[in-house]
Amino acid sequence: MDASLPVFVRFKHAAWYKNMIIHCPPKLSRIISPETAGLVDLQQELKAQITALTDDPANLKKLPHSTTIYHQLLDPNNYRDKHVPDPDSLYEESQALMFGGPDTTGTTLMHGTFYILTMPEVYKKLKKELQQAWPNLEKPPTLDTLEALPYLTGVIKESMRMSPGVFSPLPRVVPPVGATLAGEFVPGGSVVGMSSHFVHSSEEIFENSNAFDPERWLGSNAQSLDKWLVNFSRGPRMCLGFNLAWAELYLTFAYVSRSFEVEIESSSPKELKWRDVFLPEYIGPHLKANVTPVTS
Template sequence: MAENDPATAAPLQVDDDVDSAIGDESDASDTTSLRSSIFNYHYENGRRYHAYHAGSYWGPNDEQAIEHLNIGHHVYNLLLGGRLYLAPISEQPQRVLDVGTGTGAWATDFADQHPTAVVIGTDLSPIQPTWVPQNLSFEISDCCEEWSYQKDSFDFIHIRGLYGSVANWSAFYAEVYKHVKPGGWVEQVEQGVVPKSFDGSTDGTIFEEWGKVSLEAGDAFGKTLRIVDESAHYMKEAGFEEVTEERFAMPVGRWPKDRRLKEIGLFNRLQWEEGIEGWTMMLLTQVLKAIKQQVIDLSSNPEHLKMLPHSTTIWNELLRPELHPNGRVPDPGSLFEESQALLFGGADTIGMTLMHGTFHILKDVEVYQKLKAELQQAWPVLEDAPSQATLETMPYLSAVVRESLRMSPGVASPLPRVVPASGTELNKGFIPGGTVVEMSSHFIHRNGDIFESPNDFKPERWLGQAGRDLEKWLVTFSRGPRSCLGSNLAWAELYLTFAHVYRKFDIEIDPSSPKELVWRDCFLPEYLGPHLKAKMRPVKE
């Protein structure tokens, strides 16, 4: 099975309202005993990885990963309507193998439903629970090696989530074919790593870039992430008959109108939020080795910071021992995580703000002319660009920057926070300690009780004392100690980009641009339909 291919499936409607036993086994082998060496876990980039055949699988196996896998199991249950499999197996299978069992959730559920079957789950990591049905056992083994079971010994072989885990799929399916009984069934469930949309709205977005980078990372790792599209071919090549494929749409977020798909989307978004670090951490360090090497170099040789073009960077501060309570600077793994957060967190959000601002500026001739006039007055000679400090004193440019931040959704999803143990009062009500609360900045920025005509682009609202009174409600970068670390850089980018683009170019919106920028919440906004297009001509002095 696979996620739905938008090219061949009907579009979805958008809702605008928005535990293991090590059992005795006749096929006994050294894989059935949990040797102490398999618990000698490998740690990298702040995550824990398997010890048995370390490095052969990209995913972590720590508590966060276990929680993520259990969420994934629930998503698959929702997707299949509560069914564990689609294959027409017999009502009383004798022997069943679950390859890549992970937490053992599927194997446990299957063993419960089929108490007369002998169920075996295999994995590289011993992370399965201990209290499980008596007819279930778990083994630590590598499915990419030659299997030690008797040939033609399984009525049903279940495979799920092996994308990026197998280097030689032909050899893998040869082992599967060798060990399933004649007339037995094999079922494999995989998901794609390239986000797609029915209307092309993911084209040219961070989601398209994510898919491209993910596939490249899998290729660099030597284990393709494309098996969702290739499994049927490999199965037929191995000699399997009656190979059928079913594809399912797995929305990310609560945007579908259909209630069932909405529920799937909610849990799938949670799966993305919980799993995105685990999906990327190891693979991207394989692809982005240059960045990792830079981090290691700066950690080992802080004096190299003096060679950078800027006198002070975030690395200068992070590598100052006196700024840390214990005098110890962060390890290279932690610094690399910061690098990734800055790379991915600082690009799309500013890009969206610039797009929203430009979209509204070009739609309103008066706003466009006011901005151009102020820039020309403060910057009369094109070759003599004003400093950023000067740009920040320009009232109308500042108002345009703030209104663009307000209109852009930024990080669309609410960001959860935990109430302190003592609890807190909010809006004349008491919230107990430990409660998870969340609020999207978009809800505040489009609140009619705070902003008059909240859906209209009005830079003038930020001028004078009235504008200063609104400053506390501009929460694009959040507030307090957990506010955005890169906010100063973001402000600088916005001032410089708006100023240089509108001073150096005459711009008009292309007629093919949409009337409104429609998006849906996929943590970052996913834009539906065509994007902004504009025509730019260098100004003539």
């Protein structure tokens, strides 16, 4: 997916180019666009999976787990009309499930880790809170317990705010009757978009917005800031996986920070730089760290 990112810019601005790459034979597609070869290979594998399962549903019993997304999508009892989706619909679902969420959550974890490791005071406070809430390594806390930890929550919210996530504005078509946005009338049929990054970096909302500051989520006006944390968008088209993403962030930050001593590696970047290719494409070296398990 990372290798395919630069090509997505061409997809966004040239539908003919996207259709040519997506719909031409896989062998030819790999030649025309080598960057998307891995993506094409994955698509062929997903299509083969779906064909095997829809041609012979008995193959569901051969899967390594008794409950997978395919079990759910191919169960007629999960649908009011008792009809399962056709193979093309299943293919679109499988792609969405493969690509929706892992990169954005991973980017947030990487961003937060970078700031935690380059800010010793933040790392110290986070470790102290986790050690108090989780004194025995052999008895990990529940997700509910982790969600109640104020400093961990502040670290996660600040990591989300600083992470570009889906960087590009997400396009929406204004309804035929038009709409008034920020006091300006926008005619129906107009395409509008807003990037969460612009909201999260606004100095009018977040004072000293370029600084990683978990404390901003612990102050007296912290609750008023929550409505401006819009990584998952808002409204009926907001991200479906936000509960899963929050759980992943709590569990990963907590388990890594509590179970290990982590130290940034010297070859890591001094600052995080990226460019907009829908998702962020990072420029320069990757973040690296030395990790040592703790014993108590």
